[in-house]
Amino acid sequence: MNAARALSRHAGxxxxxxxxxxxxxxxxxxxxxxxxxxxxxxxxxPDATPEQVAAARAQYGLDQPLWERxxxxxxxxxxxxxxxxxxxxxxxxxxxxxRAPVSLELAFLAxxxxxxxxxxxxxxSAYRPxxxxxxxxxxxxxxTLATPAFVLGxxxxxxxxxxxxxxxVLGWTPFAEDPxxxxxxxxxxxxxxxxxxxxxxxxxxxxxxxxxLQQDHVLSARARGLPTWRILLRHALRQSSFSLVTVSxxxxxxxxxxxxxxxxxFSLPGMGTxxxxxxxxxxxxxxxxxxLLTAVVYLVINAVVDLTYPLxxxxxxxxxxx
Amino acid sequence: xKGWRKAPGPMAAVLAVSLxxxxxxxxxxxxxxxxxxxxxxxxxxxxxxxxxxxxxxSCGVQSFDRCAPIFGTLLRxxxxxxxxxxxxxxxxSTTDGVSWTLxxxxxxxxxxxxxxxxxxxxxxxxxxxxxxxxxxALRVTQGMTWKATDPRTVTxxxxxxxxxxxxxxxxxxxxxxxxxxxxxxxxxxGNAPVGAGPFVLKKWTRNSQLELTRNPDYFETGxxxxxxxxxxxxxxxxxxxNALRSGEIDVDWSLLTKDARAIExxxxxxxxxxxxxxxxxxxxxENDAVVKxxxxxxxxxxxxxxxxxxxxVYPGDAPVDAFLRxxxxxxxxxxxxxxxxxxxxxxxxxxxxxxxTGKSGETVTFTCYAGVPALEQVAQLIQSxxxxxxxxxxxxxxxxxxxxxxxxxxREFQTIMxxxxxxEMDRLYDVFHSEGxxxxxxxxxxxxxxxxxxxxxxxxxxxxxxxxxTVVGEISKDGPxxxxxxxxxxxxxxxxxxGIVVAGTNSGASAYFQYAWLG
Numbered sequence: 001m002n003a004a005r006a007l008s009r010h011a012g013x014x015x016x017x018x019x020x021x022x023x024x025x026x027x028x029x030x031x032x033x034x035x036x037x038x039x040x041x042x043x044x045x046p047d048a049t050p051e052q053v054a055a056a057r058a059q060y061g062l063d064q065p066l067w068e069r070x071x072x073x074x075x076x077x078x079x080x081x082x083x084x085x086x087x088x089x090x091x092x093x094x095x096x097x098x099r100a101p102v103s104l105e106l107a108f109l110a111x112x113x114x115x116x117x118x119x120x121x122x123x124x125s126a127y128r129p130x131x132x133x134x135x136x137x138x139x140x141x142x143x144t145l146a147t148p149a150f151v152l153g154x155x156x157x158x159x160x161x162x163x164x165x166x167x168x169v170l171g172w173t174p175f176a177e178d179p180x181x182x183x184x185x186x187x188x189x190x191x192x193x194x195x196x197x198x199x200x201x202x203x204x205x206x207x208x209x210x211x212x213l214q215q216d217h218v219l220s221a222r223a224r225g226l227p228t229w230r231i232l233l234r235h236a237l238r239q240s241s242f243s244l245v246t247v248s249x250x251x252x253x254x255x256x257x258x259x260x261x262x263x264x265x266f267s268l269p270g271m272g273t274x275x276x277x278x279x280x281x282x283x284x285x286x287x288x289x290x291x292l293l294t295a296v297v298y299l300v301i302n303a304v305v306d307l308t309y310p311l312x313x314x315x316x317x318x319x320x321x322x
Numbered sequence: 323x324k325g326w327r328k329a330p331g332p333m334a335a336v337l338a339v340s341l342x343x344x345x346x347x348x349x350x351x352x353x354x355x356x357x358x359x360x361x362x363x364x365x366x367x368x369x370x371x372x373x374x375x376x377x378x379x380s381c382g383v384q385s386f387d388r389c390a391p392i393f394g395t396l397l398r399x400x401x402x403x404x405x406x407x408x409x410x411x412x413x414x415s416t417t418d419g420v421s422w423t424l425x426x427x428x429x430x431x432x433x434x435x436x437x438x439x440x441x442x443x444x445x446x447x448x449x450x451x452x453x454x455x456x457x458x459a460l461r462v463t464q465g466m467t468w469k470a471t472d473p474r475t476v477t478x479x480x481x482x483x484x485x486x487x488x489x490x491x492x493x494x495x496x497x498x499x500x501x502x503x504x505x506x507x508x509x510x511x512g513n514a515p516v517g518a519g520p521f522v523l524k525k526w527t528r529n530s531q532l533e534l535t536r537n538p539d540y541f542e543t544g545x546x547x548x549x550x551x552x553x554x555x556x557x558x559x560x561x562x563x564n565a566l567r568s569g570e571i572d573v574d575w576s577l578l579t580k581d582a583r584a585i586e587x588x589x590x591x592x593x594x595x596x597x598x599x600x601x602x603x604x605x606x607x608e609n610d611a612v613v614k615x616x617x618x619x620x621x622x623x624x625x626x627x628x629x630x631x632x633x634x635v636y637p638g639d640a641p642v643d644a645f646l647r648x649x650x651x652x653x654x655x656x657x658x659x660x661x662x663x664x665x666x667x668x669x670x671x672x673x674x675x676x677x678x679t680g681k682s683g684e685t686v687t688f689t690c691y692a693g694v695p696a697l698e699q700v701a702q703l704i705q706s707x708x709x710x711x712x713x714x715x716x717x718x719x720x721x722x723x724x725x726x727x728x729x730x731x732x733r734e735f736q737t738i739m740x741x742x743x744x745x746e747m748d749r750l751y752d753v754f755h756s757e758g759x760x761x762x763x764x765x766x767x768x769x770x771x772x773x774x775x776x777x778x779x780x781x782x783x784x785x786x787x788x789x790x791x792t793v794v795g796e797i798s799k800d801g802p803x804x805x806x807x808x809x810x811x812x813x814x815x816x817x818x819x820x821g822i823v824v825a826g827t828n829s830g831a832s833a834y835f836q837y838a839w840l841g
Contacts, residue, residue, distance in 0.1 A: 037728035045383070046731035047461045047752070047759035051453035059454070087374040088528070089512050095528075154560065161568050169570045170561060171554065172530050267556050269530035277372060277529060282724050 017299055024295040025077075025288075029070050032284045038062065039086050042282035060086055073288065082292075083285040085278070092289045096271065102172065103270035106262070107255035109186060110193035111248060117198050122205030123232050126213060141199045153192040153265040160188060170267040189266045193259060197251055204247055208240035215239075242309070249305035250298075359821055363840040364550035366571040367833075368562045372529050372555045375512030378497035378504075379450045379457040386493065387832040388553055390825070391534055393497035393517030396424070396443075397488050398834065399745070401596065401824055406488045410438065410498065410518060410541075412474075414491055419483030419781060424476040424491075430518055430541045432500035438518040440470030445501040450494070459494025461752075461759050484778045485786075486748040493828070520546040520836035529555055540836070547821065547839035566591075566814055572840075573822075574814045575830050579639050582812040594824045596811040596831040597647060598743050599750070602697075603805035604688070604704060605730075605740030609764035612686060613736045617675045619801070621714075622686070622737075623661045624668035625707050628806035635699050639807050644798040647808040652747060652787055657795020660804060665710055672711045685715040689729050690739040692720035697739060700806070730762050738762075743809055745826030747790055750774065754797050765802040817841075 040056045057063045061072065076083055082092035125134040161169040167188055173181040212218060213236055221231045260272035271290065278286035373385035381389035394410040410430065416422045430438040447468055450457040465481035503516035515523055521534035532553040536546055556562045559576045566574040585591050604626065606613050613619060629641035643660055646653040676682065690701035701718055708716035721729065729735045740762065742753045752758040755774045756766035769792060776789035811831030815822050820841045823834040
């Protein structure tokens with residue numbers, strides 16, 4: 001009986017997942033149709049001849065009705081073929097495969113750095129509100145919130161690359177080519193990207209921790225004379241991590257497709273620069289593929305986050321199994 | 323100019339074509355360097371936009387700085403001598419401007435070992451002419467036929483004389499790729515370039531960098547000096563300058579006078595300047611039901627103030643009072659200049675327009691760039707200048723670059739932030755001739771048409787210069803494209819880089835890197 005109930009619950013989730021995906025693909029297709037002008041105008045020079053315009057429309061299937069293009073595209077997607085870029089002629093799937101590791105590594109390291117900084121700072125600030133660390137972190141949070149990523153990136157470049165000469169200004173070196181240079185080139189982009197997330201994580205965790213620290217089971221643990229580190233990490237942090245886990249999931253999804261500014265500032269060959277180039281040049285095939293990919297990533301991450309809750313809180317586990 | 327052969331006799335007539343390009347200026351040592359060139363090393367150069375394709379049928383127009391190192395160019399324009407010289411080709415000559423002979427060098431091979439011969443040129447040009455290739459150079463081939471008459475000779479015939487044709491062999495028709503490689507690459511031709519130029523493609527990481535290595539079989543013996551050339555894509559001007567200062571790159575370019583001054587003040591660099599023809603400005607659509615009124619356009623021109631724009635957005639840049647800069651040989655103020663600012667006269671003309679049309683006010687839309695802070699600021703300044711005319715509402719329509727280009731090419735605007743930028747004066751034919759392919763303004767002036775026809779049909783240098791003076795005077799008086807800055811391409815080169823031979827491009831400045839070496 002329980003197995004049947006679980007199966008039915010998961011079937012419902014999968015159906016919702018597929019329906020959302022379908023709606024996303026339709027929306028993307030229609031939205032791009034609403035943008036003024038045609039991709040042909042971006043592909044061809046301003047003095048293109050009528051014969052060139054006709055040839056381009058035929059080459060890219062733009063002379064076909066909208067629904068026919070949609071189903072042709074979806075047919076390809078289901079077979080793993082995301083089409084060929086109007087601008088570069090390259091396979092979109094292989095281009096994404098080439099660029100995804102750059103954006104994924106950047107996003108992963110940024111999240112890791114943000115968590116590595118925000119968890120201890122958030123926990124300690126909640127434990128000692130008004131203390132030195134709390135006051136310093138509050139100041140840094142305010143300053144970081146007021147500084148857009150592109151300003152911070154350029155500032156870091158100016159100080160650490162131009163003035164001090166400690167790190168490279170920009171660019172990308174594959175890990176296989178030179179591991180040291182690879183990480184050197186990632187330091188500034190990762191710090192730039194992590195700064196904003198670090199602020200967000202610290203604030204969320206601090207707020208939740210302060211509430212948890214007032215709860216009975218924490219007061220009871222204190223009364224029992226348990227060590228502070230044990231109370232903070234085992235009894236308070238775990239229960240205060242709900243919002244942090246949820247937000248981290250959303251942030252991972254956002255960062256994977258949203259490292260545009262940082263990739264542009266540091267000339268990194270990731271998906272962000274690919275998307276911005278595609279949007280500017282009306283390379284719809286690439287934009288469609290990226291929106292689809294981002295939607296899938298979001299849906300998958302949300303599903304994973306949903307599955308994580310029972311691991312963090314036994315009460316959720318009980319509710320779900322009852 | 324190692325290894326160069328000057329063009330032979332008949333070419334001299336062509337080379338007499340007068341150009342506005344005032345030559346390039348460099349720092350103290352002229353940048354060419356002293357001492358014996360050294361071999362070896364890798365030079366890094368930065369550009370602001372990634373090349374969509376390295377198909378030889380398109381990259382000569384769109385990405386000259388990445389195309390030329392791989393394919394070379396059939397001809398080269400020598401900025402100092404103001405003449406065309408042979409590069410991959412030995413010569414390109416004519417006696418009547420209609421029949422041309424392209425003579426190739428003997429023994430030149432593509433990097434895949436196949437011959438760089440007349441058949442290869444014909445194959446490449448046939449691709450350009452095929453609409454299915456979608457080449458931006460197709461227009462150039464209209465009215466043009468060609469055939470290979472022997473392995474080293476291609477004869478070209480035009481339907482009417484055009485002594486400016488050599489420009490096509492510097493740009494749109496300049497890149498010749500290996501026919502064998504092109505056929506083998508198929509749809510992937512834009513990603514697998516095989517030429518006979520000084521460098522060959524090693525690795526291309528899109529939106530990051532293009533890595534090239536020396537072509538060991540390059541025809542100019544001993545060249546290139548460099549082992550490698552890396553072309554990095556860095557969008558922002560400031561970041562390119564930071565990369566230059568930190569040693570990440572050796573050569574950079576921009577159009578900004580303030581950057582050139584800053585780099586010069588810092589020292590340690592040679593700065594080359596390539597004056598360009600044209601610029602960005604306020605363009606009128608003379609086909610529009612409202613803007614076609616000459617009195618209304620004149621009123622707006624009289625309210626325009628380039629000094630205010632430059633003071634606010636481009637400090638240090640001189641105000642613009644004619645289409646070409648004051649020292650250009652093709653400018654004669656007696657032939658005409660942009661109207662001076664005169665608000666009283668602007669108001670009188672506008673009131674006259676209202677009286678003629680029976681309207682109580684008028685609204686004109688200005689399609690301009692969104693997301694480019696400097697140009698947004700310029701648009702707002704122009705709006706405030708125009709709205710000093712009582713009764714005129716000047717509405718901004720900010721759009722992204724692709725939408726603006728489309729609005730321009732489809733002539734779907736009243737006024738627009740338009741641009742024409744080029745190294746060569748011949749661009750004026752396309753932009754301002756009533757039948758010009760790039761005349762999005764629907765500008766028509768019989769005097770201009772007649773003079774532009776002369777610029778192509780005459781091989782007399784003085785006659786061509788006089789014709790250009792007429793053109794520049796008329797387009798300044800009429801102001802179909804009212805510019806606010808004289809544009810200059812700046813090339814910033816670290817002192818350790820020697821042997822730079824500067825190239826003007828359609829968007830600024832670059833170099834022929836086969837002559838560069840690291841000191």
